Amino acid sequence: AQTVTQSQPEMSVQEAETVTLSCTYDTSESDYYLFWYKQPPSRQMILVIRQEAYKQQNATENRFSVNFQKAAKSFSLKISDSQLGDAAMYFCAYRRPNFGNEKLTFGTGTRLTIIP
Amino acid sequence: GAVVSQHPSRVICKSGTSVKIECRSLDFQATTMFWYRQFPKQSLMLMATSNEGSKATYEQGVEKDKFLINHASLTLSTLTVTSAHPEDSSFYICSARSWEDSPLHFGNGTRLTVT
Secondary structure (H helix, E strand, O other), X not given: OOEEEOOOOEEEEEOOOOEEEOOXXXXXXXXXXXXXXXXXXXXXXXXXXXXXXXXXXXXEEOOEEEEEEOOOOEEEEEEOOOOHHHOEEEEEEEEOXXXXXXXOEEOOOEEEEEEO | OOOEEEEOOEEEEOOOOOEEEEEEEOOOOOOEEEEEEEOOOOOEEEEEEEEOOOOOEEOOOOOOOOEEEEEXXXXXXXXXXXXXXXXXXXXXXXXXXXXXXXXOEEOOOEEEEEO
């Protein structure tokens, strides 16, 4: 079974600085998707970024980028120029592709605090 | 963008009663919907997966007779918590996907409190 591990329950960063959230996963599959979701106090789950395992290039979405190390099964999220609105729980998630019922497996989350 | 509406956002009920939570995809057809449960300061735990017109697939340890899921149309899935008990108090979140490889879209969640 696939597992997703986030070893940092809490992180904090000064506003405008850069922070990296860690995620490792375990799978025997060669093809899969990885995601970072953000859950602000409103509890709405928001997709931050997505990475296909077959792509060597790291995904980037504005201030958010990932460092995908397939051999190491590592998928960290870097947030640049941190803003107050980035404060939230961040969940790393894994999913196998191409099957309609394939579920998302979530990590335990990292609570990110932005210090003004 | 794709919108998933979940209703109600908050509900308080008495022990022994049943509560229905609705999850609607507003601008796309959801072939697959997922129901998650989230305890305070914890991650999302998948309860069940539902496909339109067929029976839901429950995760191990989830009582299907207690958590009834119906996915009667391509835009609506419901979760009914039957004979609710205080330990069923939790945050329930639905998510929906239109096709196999499309992103998941989440509802805003329902906070259930059983007194």
